[in-house]
Amino acid sequence: MATNTQTIKDTVKNYLMTEFLPGEDPNDLTDTTPLVTGGILDSISTFKLVGFLHSKFDVKLNANEIANHLNTLNDITDIVQAKQGVA
Amino acid sequence: MTRRLENLLGDAHQLYPDRVAIEGPDEQSVSYGKFAGAVAKIAALLQAQGIGNGDRVGIYAHKSINTVAAMFGIMTAGAAYVPVDPDAPIRRNAYIFSDCQVKAVWAEDRLLSRLQGAFPAEQVGRVLRIDDVSGICLQEIQFPDTVRSDDHLAYILYTSGSTGQPKGVMISHENALSFVDWCSDTFQPMPEDRFSSHAPFHFDLSILDLYVSFKHGATLVLIDEVTAKQPAPLAAFIADRRITVWYSAPSILSMMTQFGCMETHNYDALRLVLFAGEVFPVKYLRSLKQIWQQARYFNLYGPTETNVCTYHEIPADIPFERNEPYPIGKSCSHVDCQMLTGEDGSGELVVRGASVMNGYWRLPERSAKSYHIDDKGAAWYKTGDLVQIDTAGDFIFLGRLDRMVKRRGYRIELGEIEAALYRHPAILEVAVVAESVDEELTITAFISTAAEEKLSLIKLKQFCADHLPLYMMPDRFNYLDGLPKTSTGKVDYQQLSLQEA
Numbered sequence: 207m208a209t210n211t212q213t214i215k216d217t218v219k220n221y222l223m224t225e226f227l228p229g230e231d232p233n234d235l236t237d238t239t240p241l242v243t244g245g246i247l248d249s250i251s252t253f254k255l256v257g258f259l260h261s262k263f264d265v266k267l268n269a270n271e272i273a274n275h276l277n278t279l280n281d282i283t284d285i286v287q288a289k290q291g292v293a
Numbered sequence: 294m295t296r297r298l299e300n301l302l303g304d305a306h307q308l309y310p311d312r313v314a315i316e317g318p319d320e321q322s323v324s325y326g327k328f329a330g331a332v333a334k335i336a337a338l339l340q341a342q343g344i345g346n347g348d349r350v351g352i353y354a355h356k357s358i359n360t361v362a363a364m365f366g367i368m369t370a371g372a373a374y375v376p377v378d379p380d381a382p383i384r385r386n387a388y389i390f391s392d393c394q395v396k397a398v399w400a401e402d403r404l405l406s407r408l409q410g411a412f413p414a415e416q417v418g419r420v421l422r423i424d425d426v427s428g429i430c431l432q433e434i435q436f437p438d439t440v441r442s443d444d445h446l447a448y449i450l451y452t453s454g455s456t457g458q459p460k461g462v463m464i465s466h467e468n469a470l471s472f473v474d475w476c477s478d479t480f481q482p483m484p485e486d487r488f489s490s491h492a493p494f495h496f497d498l499s500i501l502d503l504y505v506s507f508k509h510g511a512t513l514v515l516i517d518e519v520t521a522k523q524p525a526p527l528a529a530f531i532a533d534r535r536i537t538v539w540y541s542a543p544s545i546l547s548m549m550t551q552f553g554c555m556e557t558h559n560y561d562a563l564r565l566v567l568f569a570g571e572v573f574p575v576k577y578l579r580s581l582k583q584i585w586q587q588a589r590y591f592n593l594y595g596p597t598e599t600n601v602c603t604y605h606e607i608p609a610d611i612p613f614e615r616n617e618p619y620p621i622g623k624s625c626s627h628v629d630c631q632m633l634t635g636e637d638g639s640g641e642l643v644v645r646g647a648s649v650m651n652g653y654w655r656l657p658e659r660s661a662k663s664y665h666i667d668d669k670g671a672a673w674y675k676t677g678d679l680v681q682i683d684t685a686g687d688f689i690f691l692g693r694l695d696r697m698v699k700r701r702g703y704r705i706e707l708g709e710i711e712a713a714l715y716r717h718p719a720i721l722e723v724a725v726v727a728e729s730v731d732e733e734l735t736i737t738a739f740i741s742t743a744a745e746e747k748l749s750l751i752k753l754k755q756f757c758a759d760h761l762p763l764y765m766m767p768d769r770f771n772y773l774d775g776l777p778k779t780s781t782g783k784v785d786y787q788q789l790s791l792q793e794a
Contacts, residue, residue, distance in 0.1 A: 227750060227751060230749060230750050230751055231749055231751075234749045234751040234752055235751055239751060239755065240755070240758065243758060243763070244751075244754055244755045244758045245754040245755070245757055245758040245763055245766040246751060246754050246755075248763075248766075
């Protein structure tokens with residue numbers, strides 16, 4: 207079942223804040239903050255995020271999607287929705 | 294006849310007997326005539342104890358007119374002086390005095406018991422005094438089978454070795470004088486000049502202060518070790534004492550621009566600002582130039598082993614958009630500098646010529662390793678510093694070779710990460726260290742910010758990503774109230790690495 211946009215976004219943001227940015231101000235992490243190119247997610251944390259998306263939303267991402275579609279909260283939300291739509 | 298440093302004093306004494314040679318920290322002063330008299334007495338006392346050519350004498354005292362007299366007295370007697378940081382642990386200082394087998398130490402009265410306690414009783418000899426030279430005295434120290442040093446040796450400066458014990462850089466009279474003469478040609482000192490003596494005497498910056506000022510019959514203004522580290526009192530001191538030639542490491546200048554209340558003082562007299570020893574972040578250099586507007590600024594570069602070997606005059610106006618530090622510049626005329634070309638157009642800076650040391654004291658293997666021998670058999674001192682050459686032919690300092698790490702196959706110069714973080718408006722000081730545990734490299738940035746403000750990690754990482762490739766992103770950001778400093782005022786990386794571990 208598809209999850210609505212805001213729920214995905216909030217869930218992912220909550221995960222990123224707890225897992226990688228404890229103690230930081232959530233307002234600093236916007237929908238367009240670059241996560242990979244901004245150095246917030248390194249390769250290990252990217253793979254942790256991929257694992258989280260799989261367990262939480264039952265979404266499997268291929269290498270290209272991991273490399274190119276996880277850079278912002280908006281990107282992540284879009285790819286999760288797109289993958290759920292075809293599931 | 295070979296030239297010697299102490300003759301500079303003799304010449305100044307002939308020409309300017311009544312001019313003020315030194316102003317002490319507490320405003321007492323001494324004329325060249327009177328100072329030369331004190332030096333002669335110290336030299337006579339040393340010679341009467343059989344101390345002369347081929348010997349070393351330690352200096353274990355804070356800054357004072359009498360400390361300077363002791364340095365000149367030692368050289369006049371024919372020996373070499375070995376200054377140490379009087380505030381360093383006594384074990385380290387005792388190591389230095391033992392390593393170079395001093396015959397005696399000129400020690401401050403209040404440090405005498407500490408010095409004596411550091412040696413076995415049978416090595417501690419007599420204490421000798423000169424009536425009108427108060428505050429310091431001569432402590433004899435006995436070593437079996439003392440080694441004789443070269444008659445041309447003027448002083449030994451101990452620098453911290455990256456591994457273990459400090460090593461003694463041997464500098465001859467001719468080494469030092471070649472540098473002093475270059476300073477004369479480049480900076481045109483005058484008898485009316487008032488030189489700051491900010492650097493401690495165990496730091497090679499002191500060579501310029503002491504000998505260039507004496508050579509020209511100028512006045513040396515001693516700054517005590519406490520004032521030297523405090524921006525506001527120091528900023529007032531420079532104005533009150535009407536310093537004309539300033540020379541220090543950049544870090545204290547950066548501190549003064551931030552905390553010195555400099556705008557309340559008058560710096561009309563200042564004509565020359567020289568800095569060396571580390572990179573001067575451009576944002577602070579720019580602030581300083583706005584306050585000390587009329588002075589000329591020079592970035593001087595050189596390790597203790599060569600003294601200053603390249604220089605670059607900072608242009609009158611620093612463009613608003615400029616962030617990268619200024620070049621270390623071109624070779625000084627008394628030496629040759631070259632880049633040993635390595636990967637990607639950068640390479641190690643090597644130096645040969647008149648001011649290059651005669652090796653490390655009693656470390657022949659370490660000394661041999663520190664030179665590069667070229668095709669023609671000439672020996673070049675390897676600075677361990679990585680440079681590039683820009684289109685104007687100036688050397689650009691990239692960082693220490695030993696501060697280069699590799700991550701994911703990329704070469705990372707930790708200094709480059711520091712330079713990027715220094716551009717951040719809220720960051721006052723930054724030092725980056727790398728540590729490798731089980732092949733896993735961790736890069737930590739130590740940061741101090743204005744008003745103990747902790748920066749948003751998200752924004753800070755974003756800032757790094759805007760200025761650095763991602764493989765240079767620090768893994769950790771640690772906040773400190775201020776970075777730890779060595780006794781010479783440079784960032785203490787060893788201390789930071791300990792905190793890291």
